[in-house]
Amino acid sequence: xxxxxxxxxxxxxxxxxxxxxxxxxxxxxxxxxxxxxxxxxxxxxxxxxxxxxxxxxxxxxxxxxxxxxxxxxxxxxxxxxxxxxxxxxxxxxxxxxxxxxxxxxxxxxxxxxxxxxxxxxxxxxxxxxxxxxxxxxxxxxxxxxxxxxxxxxxxxxxxxxxxxxxxxxxxxxxxxxxxxxxxxxxxxxxxxxxxxxxxxxxxxxxxxxxxxxxxxxxxxxxxxxxxxxxxxxxxxxxxxxxxx
DNA sequence: AGTAGTGTTCGGCC
DNA sequence: TGGCCGAACACTAC
Numbered sequence: 001x002x003x004x005x006x007x008x009x010x011x012x013x014x015x016x017x018x019x020x021x022x023x024x025x026x027x028x029x030x031x032x033x034x035x036x037x038x039x040x041x042x043x044x045x046x047x048x049x050x051x052x053x054x055x056x057x058x059x060x061x062x063x064x065x066x067x068x069x070x071x072x073x074x075x076x077x078x079x080x081x082x083x084x085x086x087x088x089x090x091x092x093x094x095x096x097x098x099x100x101x102x103x104x105x106x107x108x109x110x111x112x113x114x115x116x117x118x119x120x121x122x123x124x125x126x127x128x129x130x131x132x133x134x135x136x137x138x139x140x141x142x143x144x145x146x147x148x149x150x151x152x153x154x155x156x157x158x159x160x161x162x163x164x165x166x167x168x169x170x171x172x173x174x175x176x177x178x179x180x181x182x183x184x185x186x187x188x189x190x191x192x193x194x195x196x197x198x199x200x201x202x203x204x205x206x207x208x209x210x211x212x213x214x215x216x217x218x219x220x221x222x223x224x225x226x227x228x229x230x231x232x233x234x235x236x237x238x239x240x241x242x243x244x
Numbered sequence: 245a246g247t248a249g250t251g252t253t254c255g256g257c258c
Numbered sequence: 259t260g261g262c263c264g265a266a267c268a269c270t271a272c
Contacts, residue, residue: 066267067268070270095268
């Protein structure tokens, strides 16, 4: 569930509830007084990277699916719902996710130009952020939500393989052209991910993530826990260049 | 059947 | 004060 494109899919799937009144609300969220939701009208659904935002007239609900979260539309699971919203035309259920109330205007909370799926995504700003973090490893840079909001661990492995950059490369040592490729291909992969996820062929298209053999030169991939983010990393040390 | 992981936050420790 | 690290959360595909 978690990565940005999956949240875009969710946003598309809930459009039937835009402009609808919440006729009942329940759930086991501790961060939110669910009673205040009943009677409110949903003005919009938005997303910022992995954040799913339910907009109401005076505040928004932020849903983050973390690693295990899930949702059901017009059906429910046997697990307790973290948040259940009932409408006259259906229902929306969220499970095992983080739910938060946001009372500040969303434009003050979120920098939309950092969201890789947003039309306002700003390539130049992303490059500038990378350049201001010269000591950061490439594998951590892609996971940094302030630079690439919506990118996750699959992105990291696939994008670094696509652009032939070793995950332990220092961002400050990447030539300008590679820096631009990093940004361009992270965004490109987001839209490939979206398309493949909708076709249920995402895994089939993985070139590096979870793989044992490099499809380019057929040597073994390395599998290691790398970077400050300490996440699984799959890479080929023959075709992915180390900039250090 | 057990394990590991599409993620983030928090608190303890040095 | 701050960086680093592990735990917690809680589900399911393999």
